[in-house]
Amino acid sequence: METDVVHIRxxxxxxxxxxxxxxAEAWRGAYRGIIPHLSLERMIARRGERWWKAALADRRPLLVLDFDGAASGYVTYGRCRSGRAPFQGEIFELYLHPVYQGLGLGEKLFERARQRLFxxxxxxxxxxxxxxxxxxxxFYLSLGGKPVAEGAERFGDISLRKVAFAWS
Known part of the structure; x- marks a missing residue:
């Protein structure tokens, strides 16, 4: 008898x-030392269980990486917010709990969201x-993403550079 321990749903x-x-864990792992501590912790505090319940009730496109019955990562996606032709789709967020990073699971989430956009x-x-x-x-370069745009994002009193990766 075969059982899937990891799947996307x-x-x-x-x-x-x-x-x-x-x-919380993915953001601390990814942004500690990049986003100022107080700004980072405030952002995490705003995205608690109550926020997620509301987001799920709104039925936003959101896929989870299910590891043995528990959501261990997620990806959100939809129509590109910048309206930059020829890129109609956008992945807004893709995060895995740090325990599951580096195992190829992020790529699986990415590809599933890409298929949904298609x-x-x-x-x-x-x-x-x-x-x-x-x-x-x-990660995005390894998946074949090409840098196509730059911008900035404010966190408290600092501005951090960001880059857009794109796939045709």
Whole structure:
């Protein structure tokens, strides 16, 4: 008898607590030392279980990486916010709990979201990453993403550079 221990599925209301934990741990791991501490902790505090319950109730496109029955990562996606032709689709967030990083699971989440965007007839894909987040930039480059735009994001009183990676 074969059993899938890891699979990707649409998020459910009961995932809210696990998603809040994934978000907090992934953001601390990715952005500690990049985003000022107080700004980072405030952002994490705003995305607690209550926020996730509301987001799930809104039925936003959100897939979770289910590891043995628990949400251990997630990806959100939809129509590109910048309206930059020819990139119609966008991955807004893709995060894994640090325990599951480096195992190829992020790539599986990425590819599933990419397929969903294709199914929605949204051609071309963009995703933004802070340029100081070396892991994220390396991840998107390894998946064939090409830098196509730059911008900045404010965190408290500092501005951090970001880069858009794109796939045709």
């Amino acid at each position: 649409p998020a459910r209301a009961k995932d809210a607590s696990a998603l809040a934990d994934v978000y 199914d929605l007839r949204l051609r071309g894909l963009m995703v933004w990453a802070l340029t100081d987040n070396d892991s994220a930039c390396a």
